[in-house]
Every structure is written in structure tokens, then in C-alpha cells.
Amino acid sequence: MAKSDDLVKYITQQVVTYIDTPKEVRQQAKASMKEQREGWQTRWFGMLPLATRMLFGRSKSRK
Numbered sequence: 001m002a003k004s005d006d007l008v009k010y011i012t013q014q015v016v017t018y019i020d021t022p023k024e025v026r027q028q029a030k031a032s033m034k035e036q037r038e039g040w041q042t043r044w045f046g047m048l049p050l051a052t053r054m055l056f057g058r059s060k061s062r063k
Contacts, residue, residue, distance in 0.1 A: 018026075041049040
């Protein structure tokens, strides 16, 4: 029973802090997180796109 009480307390705290923050601050935080987020290629495929770009870029410069 204690775990469910802790969960309800945590969720309540998160909701209250969300409501207490001004809308502008929330929007700025969301925009900054969006800027810091890595591109979809890296998120989906890891370092593979970078490695292929480096491989093909090096082979073109040798010719």
C-alpha cells in the first residue's frame, strides 16, 4: 500500500509544479529541449549515417 501512496504523492507534486510554472517558462524549456535534441538519423540509426558519409566522402576525394 505504501508504494501506491508514494506514487500518488509524486504525481501530485509533479502536477503542482507544472501548474505553478508560468506558461512562458514552460515554452522556453520546451524550445531549448527541442534544440538540444539530436537529429532523427542519429536517434534511429546511431553512428551509421555518419560513418557512411565519412566513407563515401573520403572515397570521392581520392578520385
